[in-house]
Amino acid sequence: MSTTTTEAARARPSAAPRRVAEHIVEIVSDSGEGAQKAGQTYGAVSAKMGNGVWTVEIIPAEIKPPARSRAGASGIRVRVGSEAVTNTGDEADLVVALNEQVLYGRIEQKAYRPGTIVLLENKWATDPRDDVREAYAKALGEFRALGLDVREVPLEEACQKVAQDVRVGKNMFVLGMLCYITSRDLDKAFEEVAFVFKKKGEQVIRKNQDLIRAGHAFGAETLELRYEIPPRKVDRAQLVLNGNQATALGVMAAGIEMVAMYPITPATSVSHHLAGAFQNVGGVVHQAEDEIAAMGFAVGASYAGKTACTVTSGPGLALKTEFLGLAVMAEVPLVMVLVQRGGPSTGLPTKVEQGDLLASLYGQPGDTPKIVIAPATIEECLHFVVTARKLAEAFRTPVMLLTDANLATGVQPIPRPEVDADWLSPPLDQTPWQKGVTAYDWDEDTGLSPRPIPGQAGGEYVLTGLAHTRLAKVAYDPHSNQTGCAMRSRKLAVLRESLKPPVVNGDRHGDLLVVGWGSTLGSIEEAVARARKDGLSVSSLHLRFLSPLEPGLKEIFRRFRQVMTIEINYSDAVDAPHTGEHRRIAQLAQVLRTHTLMDIDCWSNVAGQPIAPRAIHDELVRRLQKNGGNR
Amino acid sequence: MFGLKDDWELDVPDRYFSLEDYEGGTARWCPGCGDLAVLTAVQRICRDEQLPPERTVCVSGIGCSSRFPHYMKTYGFHGLHGRALPVACGIKSRRPELKIFVATGDGDCCSIGAGHWVHAVRYNMDMVVMLFDNAIYGLTKKQTSPTTPIGLSTNTHPRGAWLPPLNPVAATLGFANVSFVAQTVDWNPAHLYATLKVAYDHKGLSFVRILQRCPTYTKDVFTELQKDPSQLLLLTGGDSPTLDAQSAKMFPNQQAHDSRDLEAARRVADQTAPLPIGVLFRDPARPCYEDFTTVGLGMSPADKLKGLEREFDKFAV
Ligand SMILES: Cc1ncc(C[n+]2csc(CCOP(=O)(O)OP(=O)(O)O)c2C)c(N)n1
Numbered sequence: 012m013s014t015t016t017t018e019a020a021r022a023r024p025s026a027a028p029r030r031v032a033e034h035i036v037e038i039v040s041d042s043g044e045g046a047q048k049a050g051q052t053y054g055a056v057s058a059k060m061g062n063g064v065w066t067v068e069i070i071p072a073e074i075k076p077p078a079r080s081r082a083g084a085s086g087i088r089v090r091v092g093s094e095a096v097t098n099t100g101d102e103a104d105l106v107v108a109l110n111e112q113v114l115y116g117r118i119e120q121k122a123y124r125p126g127t128i129v130l131l132e133n134k135w136a137t138d139p140r141d142d143v144r145e146a147y148a149k150a151l152g153e154f155r156a157l158g159l160d161v162r163e164v165p166l167e168e169a170c171q172k173v174a175q176d177v178r179v180g181k182n183m184f185v186l187g188m189l190c191y192i193t194s195r196d197l198d199k200a201f202e203e204v205a206f207v208f209k210k211k212g213e214q215v216i217r218k219n220q221d222l223i224r225a226g227h228a229f230g231a232e233t234l235e236l237r238y239e240i241p242p243r244k245v246d247r248a249q250l251v252l253n254g255n256q257a258t259a260l261g262v263m264a265a266g267i268e269m270v271a272m273y274p275i276t277p278a279t280s281v282s283h284h285l286a287g288a289f290q291n292v293g294g295v296v297h298q299a300e301d302e303i304a305a306m307g308f309a310v311g312a313s314y315a316g317k318t319a320c321t322v323t324s325g326p327g328l329a330l331k332t333e334f335l336g337l338a339v340m341a342e343v344p345l346v347m348v349l350v351q352r353g354g355p356s357t358g359l360p361t362k363v364e365q366g367d368l369l370a371s372l373y374g375q376p377g378d379t380p381k382i383v384i385a386p387a388t389i390e391e392c393l394h395f396v397v398t399a400r401k402l403a404e405a406f407r408t409p410v411m412l413l414t415d416a417n418l419a420t421g422v423q424p425i426p427r428p429e430v431d432a433d434w435l436s437p438p439l440d441q442t443p444w445q446k447g448v449t450a451y452d453w454d455e456d457t458g459l460s461p462r463p464i465p466g467q468a469g470g471e472y473v474l475t476g477l478a479h480t481r482l483a484k485v486a487y488d489p490h491s492n493q494t495g496c497a498m499r500s501r502k503l504a505v506l507r508e509s510l511k512p513p514v515v516n517g518d519r520h521g522d523l524l525v526v527g528w529g530s531t532l533g534s535i536e537e538a539v540a541r542a543r544k545d546g547l548s549v550s551s552l553h554l555r556f557l558s559p560l561e562p563g564l565k566e567i568f569r570r571f572r573q574v575m576t577i578e579i580n581y582s583d584a585v586d587a588p589h590t591g592e593h594r595r596i597a598q599l600a601q602v603l604r605t606h607t608l609m610d611i612d613c614w615s616n617v618a619g620q621p622i623a624p625r626a627i628h629d630e631l632v633r634r635l636q637k638n639g640g641n642r
Numbered sequence: 643m644f645g646l647k648d649d650w651e652l653d654v655p656d657r658y659f660s661l662e663d664y665e666g667g668t669a670r671w672c673p674g675c676g677d678l679a680v681l682t683a684v685q686r687i688c689r690d691e692q693l694p695p696e697r698t699v700c701v702s703g704i705g706c707s708s709r710f711p712h713y714m715k716t717y718g719f720h721g722l723h724g725r726a727l728p729v730a731c732g733i734k735s736r737r738p739e740l741k742i743f744v745a746t747g748d749g750d751c752c753s754i755g756a757g758h759w760v761h762a763v764r765y766n767m768d769m770v771v772m773l774f775d776n777a778i779y780g781l782t783k784k785q786t787s788p789t790t791p792i793g794l795s796t797n798t799h800p801r802g803a804w805l806p807p808l809n810p811v812a813a814t815l816g817f818a819n820v821s822f823v824a825q826t827v828d829w830n831p832a833h834l835y836a837t838l839k840v841a842y843d844h845k846g847l848s849f850v851r852i853l854q855r856c857p858t859y860t861k862d863v864f865t866e867l868q869k870d871p872s873q874l875l876l877l878t879g880g881d882s883p884t885l886d887a888q889s890a891k892m893f894p895n896q897q898a899h900d901s902r903d904l905e906a907a908r909r910v911a912d913q914t915a916p917l918p919i920g921v922l923f924r925d926p927a928r929p930c931y932e933d934f935t936t937v938g939l940g941m942s943p944a945d946k947l948k949g950l951e952r953e954f955d956k957f958a959v
């Protein structure tokens with residue numbers, strides 16, 4: 012069939028595309044085959060067309076896994092919808108696989124369902140190596156037995172007709188084919204490719220565009236497969252980016268001048284992005300010798316009146332702990348971005364977890380009240396940095412911003428922010444310090460105080476991590492430390508009073524309230540919407556402020572028969588041996604129990620995967636059928 | 643926003659600062675502690691250089707010697723044990739006009755903060771780093787430090803320190819991009835002052851090891867050196883300070899030393915009897931990190947906004 016000419020394909024009446032509200036596609040391959048670039052371009056084209064998009068990379072566990080290995084699955088998943096898409100979704104509808112082995116890894120991660128269409132490169136069927144042919148045949152049988160709709164396609168053979176080096180060209184060919192299958196706008200794909208390869212020159216751009224065209228034609232000629240995902244109307248300009256890029260832009264939009272960091276997955280790419288761009292907005296990245304030094308550098312810059320930020324992940328947080336305590340104690344404004352990964356210890360460096368909430372809230376010796384906020388969307392990754400910086404300065408305190416690997420790597424279109432010049436860093440105040448005002452001139456009622464900055468004559472003081480008085484003088488007497496701690500605690504109480512109670516998604520009373528935080532927002536709300544459609548009485552609530560907690564929680568929780576958190580961190584299974592009522596529960600649940608004295612349950616795991624809407628939906632159904640049906 | 647006002651240049655032509663303007667309260671070191679001599683020397687330098695106190699920052703870690711900033715009437719940062727250098731570098735990174743003195747102990751710098759020591763020397767940011775080397779942990783009451791002489795009895799090694807001590811000047815001369823290393827003693831005010839003064843004048847990180855007496859815990863460690871000046875070797879010529887004739891006369895051992903010659907500096911640094919004092923090494927041409935970290939400093943909000951929109955454009959669809 013690959014001998015059919017393009018002309019013939021054009022002549023062939025193509026079946027009307029099937030309209031779907033959303034579509035999930037994966038491209039999986041060995042690493043280095045360009046699947047991610049193809050998928051990103053596909054996502055960008057879809058976003059340009061006005062579709063909702065969520066793109067997430069499939070990253071192999073090793074840097075250079077051997078070819079055709081199960082653990083080596085590298086690639087990308089793109090979920091495209093008519094409406095906004097907020098998470099990676101459930102099982103894929105369509106998979107393009109460049110070899111059969113990589114599919115095993117994804118099957119294990121429950122990425123597919125019976126009926127998922129697999130377009131599988133068929134060159135392995137005729138591979139000169141016996142073991143390869145056998146493995147291929149065996150896999151084919153196993154996949155079909157699982158109910159996957161496997162269709163063998165001669166991708167390489169077809170691609171060879173237009174490309175000298177298929178190894179580097181196949182991804183664009185696949186992109187073209189996908190554009191055909193889901194009725195993507197080819198011109199937009201050409202534009203996107205021209206943009207991506209701008210630096211490589213005209214010839215490269217043209218070559219890639221030819222490949223896309225060929226892939227598109229190949230789809231038209233050979234595949235009985237066509238969908239349409241009608242886009243919505245987008246009225247605002249969009250940016251397509253991942254959470255770490257959004258965070259980096261947020262750093263710039265917040266007027267932060269200094270980011271001190273030490274490389275750590277999955278936080279590093281924030282600084283990669285900044286390293287190139289930061290100086291265009293007057294900022295600089297300092298790669299320190301370790302996380303302790305990074306934190307010290309940022310604290311020093313902030314002490315000197317500059318807006319500073321540090322970016323890290325779990326193990327780095329552990330090292331920054333002592334400085335974090337100092338920043339709280341000495342009231343140094345600072346933004347600390349924590350891109351959470353799986354723990355404990357080195358844990359799961361590339362995988363998602365929300366396991367650092369308690370470490371952030373309580374992980375420093377002594378009482379260390381600080382502001383902790385968690386963006387729930389990629390858009391919030393950007394805007395929350397701006398908020399964090401304002402809070403840090405207004406409350407003279409470090410602010411921690413907790414994202415995670417899921418937000419860090421998910422790619423989504425977001426409305427282009429309209430930046431206020433007000434967000435950018437104001438010039439240093441170097442006017443003389445007001446006479447009679449002390450270095451910690453705490454307002455008894457609010458705990459707030461103005462901050463002298465080097466250069467301000469008359470404001471000279473010695474910042475110290477020792478207990479100190481309003482004059483910043485070291486004091487070991489019983490009264491001074493009590494006062495200092497109370498003042499720092501009071502600032503949080505004041506901030507809480509200024510917050511609004513969170514908005515409940517769904518009815519404001521019912522059988523079950525799900526409480527989440529961070530990157531699970533999209534999945535939780537999607538699952539809750541489905542459950543409500545099924546007639547279940549369930550609502551959800553998503554917290555952005557973890558310290559101080561948003562007000563009114565107790566009143567909201569009281570209106571539900573059950574309240575549970577859904578989190579990506581560890582809790583003992585309900586039936587785990589030896590636990591009983593001492594079962595260890597998830598982190599937000601612990602915090603909420605302490606805060607409300609209510610019986611709050613949890614459902615959580617540490618599988619290192621974003622929790623899919625279906626998994627949440629199943630859990631909601633299970634709970635409500637078990638406990639909720641006998642009202 | 644946040645109570646911050648426009649940039650405002652200090653414009654007071656006729657301020658004269660006396661020693662008192664740098665004196666921040668009574669120092670609470672033990673009687674006879676060498677730290678006091680260093681404090682006095684630094685206050686004199688500030689006065690002689692007429693450094694505005696508000697533009698001078700003393701940064702320290704934790705230890706007896708790290709109490710230093712509290713006794714200065716400048717801005718100060720008394721931070722964490724071992725972490726003075728990252729803080730000082732962070733301050734300097736975006737405020738290059740501030741004058742910085744760092745006070746750090748032998749435990750603070752050469753033990754818990756050793757990683758930062760290596761890298762701060764390499765960053766070579768303009769500041770004076772004073773290593774108060776009393777060969778002991780003073781504040782925590784007599785534990786072995788990396789510079790404790792072998793065999794000296796301490797509370798953690800009551801039968802005597804097991805290992806030979808680390809040589810801070812020799813070590814520093816091994817770090818990449820080192821630009822200034824000097825050695826002096828707290829009990830010779832003329833040499834101490836003059837050495838700190840050339841350190842202050844050097845642009846880059848000036849590392850000065852100061853042998854510092856701790857009568858409370860290492861009473862005898864420096865006694866011989868102090869009593870018998872022939873155990874010291876006064877480096878002359880090169881970048882070393884020139885002492886007045888009378889002060890110079892006190893050193894029977896003197897040696898002309900080319901402080902621009904790193905190999906020679908390393909040879910001299912390895913020498914402990916007699917112990918060299920003066921400037922061992924100086925290279926004014928080494929790159930300073932603040933020349934890089936100050937990029938974009940003072941960019942106008944309007945230009946920042948323009949730059950930001952261009953960054954957004956890169957993600958626009
Ligand atoms: C993280 C940490 N570990 C330990 C200490 C306890 N501590 C305070 S000062 C000090 C050693 C001080 O020795 P040195 O740096 O030589 O300063 P000196 O007191 O001799 O001037 C130690 C171990 C601390 N404050 N912080």
Ligand code: SF4
Nearest residue numbers: 671672675706780856
């Ligand atoms: S213990 Fe030693 S170093 Fe500390 S103040 Fe006393 S004499 Fe000085």
Ligand SMILES: [Mg+2]
Nearest residue numbers: 747748778779
């Ligand atoms: Mg010491």
